[in-house]
Amino acid sequence: MGIDANPGLIVAFRVGNKQVYVLQHIAKNPIVKQGSLVVQLPDPQLRKVVWWGVGEDTLTGNRDKDLQVIQRAISKMFKKYPPPST
Numbered sequence: 065m066g067i068d069a070n071p072g073l074i075v076a077f078r079v080g081n082k083q084v085y086v087l088q089h090i091a092k093n094p095i096v097k098q099g100s101l102v103v104q105l106p107d108p109q110l111r112k113v114v115w116w117g118v119g120e121d122t123l124t125g126n127r128d129k130d131l132q133v134i135q136r137a138i139s140k141m142f143k144k145y146p147p148p149s150t
Contacts, residue, residue, distance in 0.1 A: 073114075076104045081123060097123040099130070101137055105145075117141035 081099045104116040119137030123130050 074106050078102045099123040115147050
């Protein structure tokens with residue numbers, strides 16, 4: 065299967081995490097990782113992003129649990145897709 069020279073839509077994404085410090089008496093571990101996912105759908109013909117979504121949540125460090133967190137964030141994000149017609 066080859067790459068389409070004229071795709072109708074492109075999916076671009078960026079993931080990352082950062083350490084967030086919480087008050088010692090509130091949490092057992094004062095350092096928590098905050099994960100973020102940004103998805104953009106640029107239209108190559110219009111040369112602009114036609115839709116984008118952002119998801120953020122706390123990561124556990126457990127791959128299986130984090131995968132569930134990511135899947136929920138993506139599902140929530142795409143409830144707002146497709147964008148309303150103008």
